[in-house]
Every structure is written in structure tokens, then in C-alpha cells.
Amino acid sequence: MARYILRRLLQAIPLLLLVSIISFFIMQLTPGGPMAMYLMNPKVTAADIARLEHLYGLDQPIYVQYFKWLWALLHGNLGFSYKTGQPVLAMILSRLPNTLELMIAAFILAVAVAIPAGIFSAVRRYTFGDHVVTVFTFMGVAIPSFWFGLMLQLLFSVQLGWLPSAGMMTIGAPFSLLDRIRHLILPAFMLGLLSMAGWTRYMRSSMLDALSEDYIRTARAKGLAERVVHWKHAVKNALIPVITIMGLEIPSWFAGAVITETVFAWPGMGRLYWDSVGSRDYPVLMGALMLTTFMVVVGNLVADVLYGIVDPRIRYD
Amino acid sequence: MEDMQLELAEPAAAEPKELVQSPWRLAVRHFARNPLAVAGLVFIAFVTLMALFAPVIAPYKFDAIDLFNIKAPPSAQHWLGTDELGRDELTRLLYGARVSLSVGLLATLLSTLIGLVVGAVSGYFGGWIDTILMRFVEAMLSFPSLFLLIILASLIPTGIDVKAMVLILGLFGWMGLARLIRAEFLAIKQKEYAEAAVALGVPTWRIMLRHFLPNALGVIIVSMTLGVGGNILSESALSFLGVGIQPPTASWGNMLTNAQDYVWNAPWLAVWPGLAIFLTVLAFNFVGDGLRDAFDPHSKR
Numbered sequence: 001m002a003r004y005i006l007r008r009l010l011q012a013i014p015l016l017l018l019v020s021i022i023s024f025f026i027m028q029l030t031p032g033g034p035m036a037m038y039l040m041n042p043k044v045t046a047a048d049i050a051r052l053e054h055l056y057g058l059d060q061p062i063y064v065q066y067f068k069w070l071w072a073l074l075h076g077n078l079g080f081s082y083k084t085g086q087p088v089l090a091m092i093l094s095r096l097p098n099t100l101e102l103m104i105a106a107f108i109l110a111v112a113v114a115i116p117a118g119i120f121s122a123v124r125r126y127t128f129g130d131h132v133v134t135v136f137t138f139m140g141v142a143i144p145s146f147w148f149g150l151m152l153q154l155l156f157s158v159q160l161g162w163l164p165s166a167g168m169m170t171i172g173a174p175f176s177l178l179d180r181i182r183h184l185i186l187p188a189f190m191l192g193l194l195s196m197a198g199w200t201r202y203m204r205s206s207m208l209d210a211l212s213e214d215y216i217r218t219a220r221a222k223g224l225a226e227r228v229v230h231w232k233h234a235v236k237n238a239l240i241p242v243i244t245i246m247g248l249e250i251p252s253w254f255a256g257a258v259i260t261e262t263v264f265a266w267p268g269m270g271r272l273y274w275d276s277v278g279s280r281d282y283p284v285l286m287g288a289l290m291l292t293t294f295m296v297v298v299g300n301l302v303a304d305v306l307y308g309i310v311d312p313r314i315r316y317d
Numbered sequence: 318m319e320d321m322q323l324e325l326a327e328p329a330a331a332e333p334k335e336l337v338q339s340p341w342r343l344a345v346r347h348f349a350r351n352p353l354a355v356a357g358l359v360f361i362a363f364v365t366l367m368a369l370f371a372p373v374i375a376p377y378k379f380d381a382i383d384l385f386n387i388k389a390p391p392s393a394q395h396w397l398g399t400d401e402l403g404r405d406e407l408t409r410l411l412y413g414a415r416v417s418l419s420v421g422l423l424a425t426l427l428s429t430l431i432g433l434v435v436g437a438v439s440g441y442f443g444g445w446i447d448t449i450l451m452r453f454v455e456a457m458l459s460f461p462s463l464f465l466l467i468i469l470a471s472l473i474p475t476g477i478d479v480k481a482m483v484l485i486l487g488l489f490g491w492m493g494l495a496r497l498i499r500a501e502f503l504a505i506k507q508k509e510y511a512e513a514a515v516a517l518g519v520p521t522w523r524i525m526l527r528h529f530l531p532n533a534l535g536v537i538i539v540s541m542t543l544g545v546g547g548n549i550l551s552e553s554a555l556s557f558l559g560v561g562i563q564p565p566t567a568s569w570g571n572m573l574t575n576a577q578d579y580v581w582n583a584p585w586l587a588v589w590p591g592l593a594i595f596l597t598v599l600a601f602n603f604v605g606d607g608l609r610d611a612f613d614p615h616s617k618r
Contacts (some may be wrong), residue, residue: 015456023465029472138353138606142599144550146557147573147591154580154587165580248458255463259554263577273464274558277471289464296459 012297019293027282028062079283088287099257099268105184106192114196118203140197149190149263166265187264191256202245207238240311247303254292347611354607357600364597368414375408380565388583398585409567416568420482420552425544427487432494440502454492462489470560486548494540501533535612542605546598553594569594
């Protein structure tokens, strides 16, 4: 197992390199370079820009810049923000917990709804309840997530006034768990909705597959109660493919976080990324991209390892 | 048990007729029995007509400004209200349909073409070509592409137009189809008729056209239908963030860019474009799902 994990992590290195090269070179395409925006300030002259570019090493050839960046990265240094001068790693790490909090809440919400709904739908196939669940999953997949977020704000914040529409906590108020949870509900629902709908459908079809297996017939033939057959035999096997899907969806969760954090003014990594695009703060963008890709790799790996725990037939070698 | 007896009782008369039907006609009949899919198709036809005839139907010019009615609620004069510049919301919605639909369709066409070529090459040649291409596909898939799209979109100094949007979405949306096509291709390669064709010396391109394409057509059509919905969603998300189609061109996404600021005092501005996106994407997904069932030889009835 340890060897398998190690090998997978080693395999991720070419991927991370590829991602870093692509992103690095795309950023170089910017007309005028990252400092060009300072030219909008009438007090900044071309000479100032040239001095800044020299200071940041931007006057060197692209590949030299890239290798310098890579060399620093290998020493655990993601560089310094053009905008604030802070170390990029520290900036990202200060935002990361907020994004993770949002993602974990959304994940729990999505699993808590999707798995039971999928099981229900499969067990009662072609009944009214199944059709209702199916229509809801279609709607969940088709709804633009940012608009869903807006509608949540419109309904629960503007019209009903039940929940706050932005931020992580009430500013100036002392820490209170209830306050944090109230701020978390709407963004978590927005971020989790797409997966909630998708996983429900996967769970339904995977449960249907499991229910048609021979061991289910055996279990029924033994005279086990239908409830035991479903929960002990079918659900466990039906979960396996769903777990893989969950792992594969991790990239879209980071994309979703950018949009969710924008709509709900959530001070996470996505918002940091979004703000850095606006200010052309490339070191921060590169750092966020690398960290995101790394977490995607790790997420897929966790999904594969979990796969093996749920299904003992799978061997790692 | 009851079901079986019922089926046994009546079939004899109907059977010969069923046999004559071509797979395509069967698929059409199958599709026509799916009410959600048919409803979706009707809705898509409706939106397409609205988009095509927008200049005729729209009550105002697409950038006409009514200074006396800024952020006006829905009324007889402006059915869906007006936006922050006093432009008629219904008119913008109709013109937005043109942009959103054409971006969705063209981007899907582009990504289908790329996916088809990559998948076919990978599946047909196999070996190291396959390995390299599939590694590349994996890399692209594990990449949070929205991050790159945001950078790309923010790079274009004049802002994004329909063409740029189509390129961006098309170039980042082909991986799923490439995998499907490759799998389809590998499966067909195993079939006796493909081996026979190779043994007879039929040229590669001919095998691809004659044997492979007709077999994979179902997969392609389904993935295209679902792709249009997906691309409409992506366009709207990018435009919402402000890095998509630039005003004054209206797209359903960029009509929502400022909607968040108006949720408090002009909520209808946030409602209509989103509803249009939602219903259109829903319609495409219903149709795609109906087609999948219709093309699936395993599905009964």
C-alpha cells in the first residue's frame, strides 16, 4: 500500500510540471507584462516599469524565469506577491482553511442528501418518488450555480431575512459557532448542489446494478429481510463506483469554490485567486494553481485508496 | 409473473412489423415516447426560433436606452422590466439567446471535432501514441480548467467576443468525448468485421468512415447534446465573473454580471436571464438523456 501511494505521488510529478509549464507560459502572453497596469498611474514612467521588471527578474528570457521559479519551488518557496510583497505560500495558507471549511461542509451536505436519495430512488424504481428524485437531479445539474447562489440570497437573505448573504461571520461580533454555521449554510448548499444531483444519479444506477447481482438473489434466498439485503449487501457494493466519481470531481469543486466565494464574499483561496487575476499577481496565481493541482492529485489518490477499503477484491501492486 | 403472461398473450401479430424497422426509426419511435425529451426538444426549437427572429420579435433595439425607465419593474411597456441603463430586459434576453445558443453550439462542434480526432487516432493506432495522448487527456482532466479559462480570458485586451469564447470552451471541452470515442474504437477493433476489413486490405480511412463512424454516431450525438448545455453553463459562468462576452453584446451570462448588486432593489434583473439559462440547459439535458435511451440497444420498450 505504501509503495502504491508513493508510486502514484511520483507519477504526479510530470503532471505538475506540465501544468506549471502551461500556466507559466500562458501568463507570459499578457501584452505588456504584469507591470503594464502600473502605467495607468500617470506618475509611473517607463523607466520605473523597467526598474521594477529588472527587480522581479521579468527582463530575463521566459525559460530562465521559469527555471528560477521552479528552483525556488523545490526549496519550498513559491515566490512573493507582486502586489503585497508577502510570501505567496503564507498568503495561500491563510486562506486555505476557509476554503476547506466551505468544501467540507458542502461535501457533507452533498453526501448526506445524495446517497440516501439515490438508494431510495433505486429501491423504489419507477414509482412516483423515484420520478420526483430524478427530476430534481436533472434540475440540479442544469441550474447555473452562480444563479442558484443569487436565488438563495434573494430568497433567504433579501425576502425572508433568515440567513446572512455574505462573509464568514458577523463582523465585529465575538466568535460564535451558531453565527459561523448560519454564514456557512447558503454557500455550502450552492457549492454542493451540482455534486448532490450528480451523485444521486450515480448512486441510483449503481444501486440498481448491485441489486441485480447474484449475491443479492442469494441473500434474498437465504430469507434475509429486504432491509438487510439493501443496506448490508447492496449499498456497500453500490458505493464503490460512486467514490471514484467523487474523486474525479475534485477539480470542479475548486472551480465551484471560485464562483461560490465570489457570490458570497467568502474569504477563501478562490477569492484570492480571482483578486489576483484582476491585479495580474502572477506569483500568487501560479502558487494557487500548483496547490490546487496538487490537491486534485491527492484527492484522486484518496479516492483510489478508499476504493480498496470498501472493496477488498481490489489489490494495489 | 403477471407481466410475463400478459406479454405472451398478445405479441404474435405485432412481431413481423417490428422486424422491418431500421435502428434509426426505432430510435425515433423510442425518443417520441419520452415526454420529457420531447418537451425539451420543443423548448429548444422555441428558443432557437426566438433567437433567429430576435430583431423581428424584440420590442426595442437591443441597445436602446429608456432614460425614464431605469431599473423599472415589469410593466405593459417593458414586459420584463428594464436594466440599470434602462434597456428593455426582454429585448436583451432575446438577443442574449443568440449569443448563448451560438456559443453553446459552436464550442460543442469544435470540441467534438477535436475529441473525435484524438479519440480515433488514440484508439486506432494504440501503442505509444495512445499512451501519450491519454496521459495528456488525464492531465487536462485533472486540471481545474476554470482557473486557466479565467487567466486566458483576462489576457485578451479587447475583451472576449463570441469567437474567442468558442475557441476557449472548445479547446478545453473535448477530453470526455475523446475517451468515449477511444473506448468505442477499441471495442470495434475487436469485432470480426473490422478484422476482416483489415485483412481485405481496406484502407484505414475507409474503415474509419464505413465501420467506425456509424457505430459511434449514437455516442457522438448524445455527447454533443449534453455538451451544448454544458457549454451554455460555462459561458454564463465566465460572463457572470466578468471575463466572458463583453457588453454591449448581451449574453445570458453577462446580463447577470451586475445582478448581484441589484438583488436588493431590482431582483427581476437577477431572475430572468438565469431562468433562461436554467430552462435551456435543462431542455438540452432532457433531450440528451432521451437520445441516450433511444440509441441504447439494451433498453427495452
